[in-house]
Amino acid sequence: GAVVSQHPSRVICKSGTSVKIECRSLDFQATTMFWYRQFPKQSLMLMATSNEGSKATYEQGVEKDKFLINHASLTLSTLTVTSAHPEDSSFYICSATWVNEQFFGPGTRLTVL
Amino acid sequence: QKEVEQDPGPLSVPEGAIVSLNCTYSNSAFQYFMWYRQYSRKGPELLMYTYSSGNKEDGRFTAQVDKSSKYISLFIRDSQPSDSATYLCAVTGGTSYGKLTFGQGTILTVHP
Numbered sequence: 001g002a003v004v005s006q007h008p009s010r011v012i013c014k015s016g017t018s019v020k021i022e023c024r025s026l027d028f029q030a031t032t033m034f035w036y037r038q039f040p041k042q043s044l045m046l047m048a049t050s051n052e053g054s055k056a057t058y059e060q061g062v063e064k065d066k067f068l069i070n071h072a073s074l075t076l077s078t079l080t081v082t083s084a085h086p087e088d089s090s091f092y093i094c095s096a097t098w099v100n101e102q103f104f105g106p107g108t109r110l111t112v113l
Numbered sequence: 114q115k116e117v118e119q120d121p122g123p124l125s126v127p128e129g130a131i132v133s134l135n136c137t138y139s140n141s142a143f144q145y146f147m148w149y150r151q152y153s154r155k156g157p158e159l160l161m162y163t164y165s166s167g168n169k170e171d172g173r174f175t176a177q178v179d180k181s182s183k184y185i186s187l188f189i190r191d192s193q194p195s196d197s198a199t200y201l202c203a204v205t206g207g208t209s210y211g212k213l214t215f216g217q218g219t220i221l222t223v224h225p
Contacts, residue, residue, distance in 0.1 A: 006156075034212070034213075041121070041220070042217065042218070043119075043201060043215040043217045044157070044201070044215045045215075046212060046213070046214075049211075049212065091154075093156050093157075095213075097211065101159065101162070102159075102213060103159075104149075104156035104157045106155055107155065107156050109154065
């Protein structure tokens, strides 16, 4: 099956630092990857669509300078949370599209102190 | 009005019960309907995928779509404790094809 990994699975950082989260499709190539954010007991909210070799498309209300997305290859997309603050603490999940289906990574729990 | 509405529950049922999970959506352009299961601190996994009105069955799971009333359902027969998870409906289609819009998710607990 199609497997998507994320690294790290959990990160704790100090306010003001930047954090990079990696999303990899392990056994397929994904031209499109998506980044979601999920608060406790809430749904997944789409943050941005990441296309290989081009700029990401951000959803309304998502700061592109705050959440930097790079899709450098067909198997890797990265999300960098710049100058993180406690309100950025959340569960970040990526997905990769293959044969019209989205496969989700296991998520990254970010805690900003 | 949210594009997808889902009763968050929580829902607690005894083992063996039939579970009914429901969502409504507002945009008739949505053409594809999915149900995902998410265990705690994990990413969602696809359970069912449909694109037409009617029923689709897969083992103990049945997905039902009524496009005329913009209503989608997931039924779980003979529920098991291992079914305890959050269930999320998702829709896509029209100009948003490829992007998933999720419901809030329903927390289900099946107790032995």
